[in-house]
Amino acid sequence: MASLDIQGVTKSFGATRVLHGIDLAIHDGEMVVIVGASGCGKSTLLRIVAGLETSTSGAVLIDKVDVTPLEPADRDIAMVFQTYALYPHMTVFDNMAYGLKIRRVPKPEIRRRVQEAADLLSIGQLLDRKPRQLSGGQRQRVAMGRAIVREPKLFLFDEPLSNLDAKLRVQMRAEIRGLQKRLAVTSLFVTHDQVEAMTLGDRLVVMNEGRAAQIGTPMEVWSRPADTYVASFIGSPAMNMLPATLVEGGAAARLADGTIWRFADGARPGGEGRAVTIGIRPEHLFPDAGGLSVSIELAEPLGSETVVHGRLPDGTALTARLPGGIPAEPLALAPDLAALHVFDATDGKRLDPA
Amino acid sequence: MSATIDVEALAAASRRRRMRERVLTHLSLILGVAIFALPIWITLIGSTHDTDTIGRGDVPLLPGGEAWNNYAHAWSQGGGGRNTFAVPASTMLWNSFIMAMLIAVGKIAISLLSAFAVVFFAFPLRMVFFWMIFITLMLPVEVRIIPTFQVMTSLSLIDTMTGLTLPLIASATATLLFRQFFLTIPDEYVEAAKIDGAGPLRFFKDVVLPLSATNIAALFVILFIYGWNQYLWPLLMVTDRDLETIIVGLTKMIGIGDTQNEWNLIMTTAVFALLPPVAVVVLMQRWFIKGLTETEK
Numbered sequence: 001m002a003s004l005d006i007q008g009v010t011k012s013f014g015a016t017r018v019l020h021g022i023d024l025a026i027h028d029g030e031m032v033v034i035v036g037a038s039g040c041g042k043s044t045l046l047r048i049v050a051g052l053e054t055s056t057s058g059a060v061l062i063d064k065v066d067v068t069p070l071e072p073a074d075r076d077i078a079m080v081f082q083t084y085a086l087y088p089h090m091t092v093f094d095n096m097a098y099g100l101k102i103r104r105v106p107k108p109e110i111r112r113r114v115q116e117a118a119d120l121l122s123i124g125q126l127l128d129r130k131p132r133q134l135s136g137g138q139r140q141r142v143a144m145g146r147a148i149v150r151e152p153k154l155f156l157f158d159e160p161l162s163n164l165d166a167k168l169r170v171q172m173r174a175e176i177r178g179l180q181k182r183l184a185v186t187s188l189f190v191t192h193d194q195v196e197a198m199t200l201g202d203r204l205v206v207m208n209e210g211r212a213a214q215i216g217t218p219m220e221v222w223s224r225p226a227d228t229y230v231a232s233f234i235g236s237p238a239m240n241m242l243p244a245t246l247v248e249g250g251a252a253a254r255l256a257d258g259t260i261w262r263f264a265d266g267a268r269p270g271g272e273g274r275a276v277t278i279g280i281r282p283e284h285l286f287p288d289a290g291g292l293s294v295s296i297e298l299a300e301p302l303g304s305e306t307v308v309h310g311r312l313p314d315g316t317a318l319t320a321r322l323p324g325g326i327p328a329e330p331l332a333l334a335p336d337l338a339a340l341h342v343f344d345a346t347d348g349k350r351l352d353p354a
Numbered sequence: 355m356s357a358t359i360d361v362e363a364l365a366a367a368s369r370r371r372r373m374r375e376r377v378l379t380h381l382s383l384i385l386g387v388a389i390f391a392l393p394i395w396i397t398l399i400g401s402t403h404d405t406d407t408i409g410r411g412d413v414p415l416l417p418g419g420e421a422w423n424n425y426a427h428a429w430s431q432g433g434g435g436r437n438t439f440a441v442p443a444s445t446m447l448w449n450s451f452i453m454a455m456l457i458a459v460g461k462i463a464i465s466l467l468s469a470f471a472v473v474f475f476a477f478p479l480r481m482v483f484f485w486m487i488f489i490t491l492m493l494p495v496e497v498r499i500i501p502t503f504q505v506m507t508s509l510s511l512i513d514t515m516t517g518l519t520l521p522l523i524a525s526a527t528a529t530l531l532f533r534q535f536f537l538t539i540p541d542e543y544v545e546a547a548k549i550d551g552a553g554p555l556r557f558f559k560d561v562v563l564p565l566s567a568t569n570i571a572a573l574f575v576i577l578f579i580y581g582w583n584q585y586l587w588p589l590l591m592v593t594d595r596d597l598e599t600i601i602v603g604l605t606k607m608i609g610i611g612d613t614q615n616e617w618n619l620i621m622t623t624a625v626f627a628l629l630p631p632v633a634v635v636v637l638m639q640r641w642f643i644k645g646l647t648e649t650e651k
Contacts, residue, residue: 052545073551085542089564098560099550 002063002153002186003028004049009058011044011210018044020210021058029184031177033201035191037233041210043158046190050156051075062153073102078147079156082163084139086131086146092118093127096146110149117148120179137168144176148183155180155187161196173199194234198222206230224341228348231279231341237307237319239279243345246274250354253278253342256314259292264338266353276351279341282307285320287327291334294318299326394628400621401425408617424622433607433619440607443626446600449515450582451630453599456519457581458574465528466566470558472529473536474544484533491526495587503590513594522587528573535569536562572645575638579631600627 004026011019018041026032034042047053049060051072059068067075078099086095093114100110118124121141131139140160147155157176161169177200180187191197197204198218206213206221206229214226225231225239232238244253250267252260253276261278268276294310308320308327320333342351396415400408403418427433432440471477472484495502502521511517539562547557588599598606604627607620635642 050545050549052548072545072548077549079546079549081542081546083540083542085540085546087543087546087561089561089567098552102551102556 003061004154004186004188005059005061005064006045006049007059007061009045009048009055009060011041011048011053012056018210019048019055022212024205024212024215026186026188029186030202031180031187031189031200032203032205033189033191033197034205034207035194035197035233036207038192040207042190042192042207045207046156046158046188049154049188050077050079075154076152077154077156078150078152079158080143080147080160082159084131084143084160084163086139086142088131090130091127092123092129092131092134092142092145095131095142096149099146099150113149113151114145117145120148121145136164137172140164140168140172144179148179153186155185157187157189157191159191161191162193169196176200194236198234204234206233208233224350225279226350228277228279228343231343231350235281237282237321239281239341240285240318241343242278242280242316242318244276244278246270246272246276248272250274253340255292256316257292257312261335261337261340263340263342263353268342268351269354270351275345277343277345277348279343280335281339282319282321284336284339285318285322285333286336287322287331288334289332291332292318294320294331294333296327296329296331301326397621397624397628400617401625403618405614405616405618408621409614420618424618428619428622428626432603433616433623441595441598441603443600443603443623445596446598446603446623447626447630449597450599450601450627452515453518453584453588454578454581454630456515457522457584458577460519460523461525461528461577462570462573464523465525465532466563466570468529469532469536470562473533474554474557487526487529489526490524491530495521499586499590506591513592513597515597518588518591518597518599519581522581522584525577528577531573532566532569535566539565568641568645570645571638571641572643575634575642578634582631 004024006022006024006026009019009022010017022045024032034045036042044053048055051067051070051074055068059066061067062075062077086092087098090098096114096117097110100113105113114127115124118127121144123138123141123145126134126138126142131142134142140163143160160176161172164172173196176189189196189200191200197206201218203215203217204221205215206226208229214221214230216224221230221234225234228241232241242255244255244261246252246268247254247260248262248267250269250271252262254260255278268274270276292312294308294312296308296310298309300307300309305321305323306326308322308331310318310320310331312318318333343349344351396413399414399417401424402421403414404420404423407414407418428443430442430444432442432446468487472480472487506512506517506521509517511520543561544557547561552560583601584599585601585605588602592598592602600623604620604623607616607623609615
């Protein structure tokens with residue numbers, strides 16, 4: 001158990017910069033999820049922490065010790081790979097014991113630790129099997145077990161759930177979270193799935209093009225996204241973005257069709273006429289006769305609610321999550337004014353009341 | 355009006371057609387087997403007759419009664435032909451066996467290591483070295499036989515087992531084969547091993563080698579037979595008849611001129627020469643097919 005500090009880590013492959021200086025401090029026992037679209041550098045960052053990749057500049061500290069020059073084996077970390085990387089010719093037991101064997105841990109100790117980890121993951125009856133005789137979920141557990149037996153300072157997860165089917169993914173997600181809490185091992189988890197990120201992490205790092213766009217707890221990131229990228233990435237269906245200008249000295253926004261939305265939480269800086277983007281989550285729209293008229297393009301009934309994809313008269317797409325079945329046309333929607341997000345129209349940064 | 359179908363007649367026609375196809379298939383298969391098996395049959399039969407039967411020019415197709423004598427004689431004393439000093443088949447078999455084993459094992463060991471280096475390590479001029487190995491495909495022993503012989507002479511390796519096997523061991527084919535196989539080993543295994551703390555040699559021994567087992571077995575079969583069938587190089591390298599290999603020894607038993615060939619002993623020795631490769635193929639067949647068709651992943 002340890003803390004992890006990532007200080008100003010950059011990475012370039014030739015002339016291409018994939019990480020532009022990442023700073024991140026992870027406390028002892030915390031689980032931090034790095035989430036982002038593919039190609040945002042999240043895996044590279046994880047591999048730099050693991051020591052499988054060298055950073056161009058910056059440092060990685062585990063337990064306040066600079067491990068940047070150390071080999072992966074000397075960093076006292078364990079990693080769960082996307083493909084699990086179980087050695088196909090070894091039994092489950094040998095797979096889990098391999099790292100300990102190399103570290104010359106005494107045999108009885110190895111047997112005890114593997115047995116313990118296997119019991120913890122309820123794979124005790126599989127120890128003599130080869131990986132190819134296991135199902136996806138079982139392989140996933142073995143990969144976890146291999147990490148656990150090492151009793152490392154740090155767990156690294158590289159999209160470990162993406163090879164599982166949807167149902168198993170939900171189940172393993174809960175198990176990983178439960179296990180991590182129980183063992184209280186500092187963990188770094190990489191995923192492209194925002195639901196995974198929201199449910200697993202004590203904190204999230206939302207990455208965009210090699211930068212940490214926002215670092216915060218899942219609820220912080222969801223309720224106060226730092227910019228339009230984070231706002232549209234976290235939350236499903238994605239947040240609606242409507243172009244607008246500030247009016248009434250910044251206390252309200254005027255949409256393209258002239259509709260005025262008055263902010264419930266105070267005036268935004270910049271004053272009259274500033275171009276902004278108004279974000280409103282689909283779940284914060286509700287039918288209101290005086291609202292924006294929406295032509296429905298597609299309605300997806302989910303039982304308790306319906307996701308409506310529609311367009312405003314000027315062609316802007318608008319998605320709403322409405323309770324009940326498919327709503328009747330004509331449909332007019334109004335926002336919960338307390339749930340509006342305001343972003344600068346040019347750089348996409350969040351604007352809070354001054 | 356609906357057309358009536360004579361079910362009986364159609365069924366009979368299709369039965370006849372199927373029968374005809376089956377007979378045709380079997381005829382061609384039997385013909386093929388006969389073409390391949392007949393020379394071996396003649397050899398086998400020849401090894402059971404006495405010298406005179408074959409010497410008269412007959413080609414007997416039924417076994418004679420001299421089998422035991424022929425085999426015992428060839429095994430312990432060998433046949434003469436034009437050479438005054440006959441070499442016992444047992445000696446030649448042993449020499450051939452050692453040579454084929456050394457070539458097969460040596461080739462596999464060298465190729466495994468060079469393919470491991472080329473695939474898993476980034477070092478300067480890696481591709482240059484790879485292509486240098488690749489180019490030796492165009493330089494089999496037959497092409498470089500004179501310079502190679504010169505080198506062996508300078509090293510005074512003539513008439514030694516080392517000289518016999520060493521030039522045949524370097525193998526681009528096996529290196530290429532292993533390289534292709536190693537490239538299919540996922541990077542994650544390498545990374546997992548790194549995190550587990552396994553060094554390169556440990557990784558080679560614990561992961562790469564076991565994963566290549568079937569490939570090694572398949573290659574062993576091919577290379578053993580390649581080594582066993584070597585003719586030109588041993589013919590050139592070995593003058594000491596104690597080092598005679600069976601393939602070369604066999605041809606030396608056939609005389610030219612007026613000496614009478616002991617065809618029965620030649621046939622017997624030929625049968626001896628057949629057995630080890632057959633044994634290797636039969637024993638390793640399962641692995642051989644596995645290595646060519648399966649990958650354990």
